[in-house]
Amino acid sequence: MSVLAPDPAARVASFNPVAKLLATLPLTVTLLLSIDPVSAGVTLAGVLVLMPFAGLPARMLWLRAWPLLLxxxxxxxxxxxxxxxxxxxxxxxxxxxxSDGSLQLALAILLRVLAISLPAIVLLSTTDPTDLADGLSQLLRLPSRFVLGALAGLRLVGLLVDDWRELSLARRARGVADSGRIRRFLGQAFALFVLAIRRGTKLATAMEARGFGAPGARSWARPSRLRPRDAVLVAIAVVVAAASITIAVAVGSWTFVWTL
Incomplete structure (x- = not known):
């Protein structure tokens, strides 16, 4: 399995994507309101305690988390x-x-980045883009034209990676731009840009021919529903966010970002 593909075997993958997205919101908003090490540390501790229940393989989690950790x-x-x-x-x-201030701020930033990034990694690692698009359109009532367009663009990211690899091999086989990394990169990037425009034009024509974006109510092949356990997931996230605020205020470290 590619490290970029979602893991359907993870236990969190069975939750509704909208519920997982809503669960990340209270944690993220809480961490964005304050920049103190206590609230970030409590949130990070809660995330780490819940992380084993996500069911993600340790290797996949490390491969996706190490750039953010760095x-x-x-x-x-x-x-x-x-x-x-x-x-x-x-x-x-x-x-x-x-100084004391710079050390405390550095610790808060370190914990803050980790506490925000780890739930986002779990969300991306256990969510299929098509399921997320179904939930955004059916449950949150976002415009289907925008959601399906974004889904189509996201699906093409993997093709862009493959195109870049094939362009590199083709240009190397033809002896084009063997020297000069900058010139080779710019030429290959322009070729990839042309390919992306052509593929996007064909995709837009195909989607329009199949009725995407047509007026009137559209049907969905897979209905998206919220279940009681989805509410439990969101409630756990709210409890962790509330605990981080309460503990930070109790010890006197809560600091609104606009007061810095």
């Missing part, structure tokens, strides 16, 4: 060196200023 470490390291100074100063040299 980005979180880089962002927190930059904050340690160049964050807003406050409290005791530990080191200062030019623009570098390491």
């Amino acid at each position: 980005a979180a470490v880089i962002a927190s390291a930059a904050t340690v060196l160049y964050g807003r100074p406050s409290g005791q100063t530990y080191a200062q040299w030019g623009l570098v200023h390491i």
Whole structure:
């Protein structure tokens, strides 16, 4: 199985995609309202406790999480060196200023990025794009023209990767742009752009011929329904978000982002 494909064997995959999307909203909104390490740490702890119940293979989770983990470490390291100074100063040299404030802010950013990214990884790793599109249109009543267009575009991402690989092999076999990485990249990117426009035009014509975007109510091959366990999933996310706010306010670390 490709690391980019959703895992249908995961236990969370049986939940409605709309419920999983709604479950990520309270966690994300809570973390975006405050930038303190306590609320982010409580949310991250709750996510880690629930992570084994998702049923995702550890290897798949690592392959999808390590770029975000690396980005979180880089962002927190930059904050340690160049964050807003406050409290005791530990080191200062030019623009570098390491202090209590920069260390606390760096920890908050690290925990915050991880707490936001891990639920998003679970959502993407256990959700089929077609099921998500069905739920968005049938349950949330989003415009089907927009949802189906986005679904079609998402389905073509894999084809773009294959096209890029085939273009590389074809140009190498013909001896085109053997030297000069920048020129080779720009030429190949332009060729891929032309292929994408041609495929998009054909896809738009085919979808219009099949009645996509036509006026009137459309039918759906697979109905999307919410079940009681979907409500339980959303309730758990709300409880974790409320606990993070309550604990952060109780210890006095809750800090609205617009007060920084």
